[in-house]
Amino acid sequence: MKAFGYCRVSTTEQQNEGVSLLHQQERIGAWAKANGHELAGMFVEARSGGRADNRPELKKAVAAVARDGGILVVYSLSRFSRSVRDTLALADQLEKSGANLASLSESLDTSSAVGKMFFRLMSVLAEFERDQLRERTTHAMCHLRQHNKRISYKIPLGYDLASDGSTLVPNQREQAVIGTIVERRGTGMTLWAVARSMEADGVPTKMGGKWSPKTVLAIIRRHAKMAA
Helix, strand or coil: CCEEEECCCCCHHHHHHHCHHHHHHEEEHHHHHHHEEEEEEEEEECCCCCCCHHHHHHHHHHHHHHHHEEEEEECCCHHHHHCCCHHHHHHHHHHHHCCCCEEEECCEEEECCCHHHHHHHHHHHHHHHHHHHHHHHHHHHHHHHHCCCCCCCCCCCCEEEECCCCEEECCCCHHHHHHHHHHHHHHHCCCCHHHHHHHHHCCCCCCCCCHHHHHHHHHHHHHHHHHH
């Protein structure tokens, strides 16, 4: 069976993890030889990219293995894709073309029924771990926000930065502006209409620019998060 290798890594990951492109290629080549496969091609992605459609070499690798009905070999699932949606879509594409996928770090090979099952399970667990990280980050930001702590370089409307450089102090004039925005939106006014009304009233934005629907929406969303 023909094997096609796919490698991906970013400069940061090479430094932190030591999983260099060369190391991945060597592992893939050794695996193909040990399993009696012909290494027919190696596709290398030298830059990082989250979504599968942002990786041209991955597209080429999938097309090649789908065309020849071989097996696509990756160092690990994290090198292959970072989302379950992308992973399963690519695996389904390979399966429909009669091709398979092997991930060395997880010892997975979709040419077997057990490999298919564990492949899907590992993909789900990997995304679950990422979702948990995002959830913890969201909770941490919510905690900071509710305790009037700065969470970005931008100071939100309704607050001024205290002398300690991290605490947000309510600005009563701007708090009144927020109240007006929320009230007008509550009457059924569109975001665009609210923005125009603020311009008409001569109310300045936090950064001194023009009011826009995007700005109004961001203020309303932050107000809702604070009230939650």
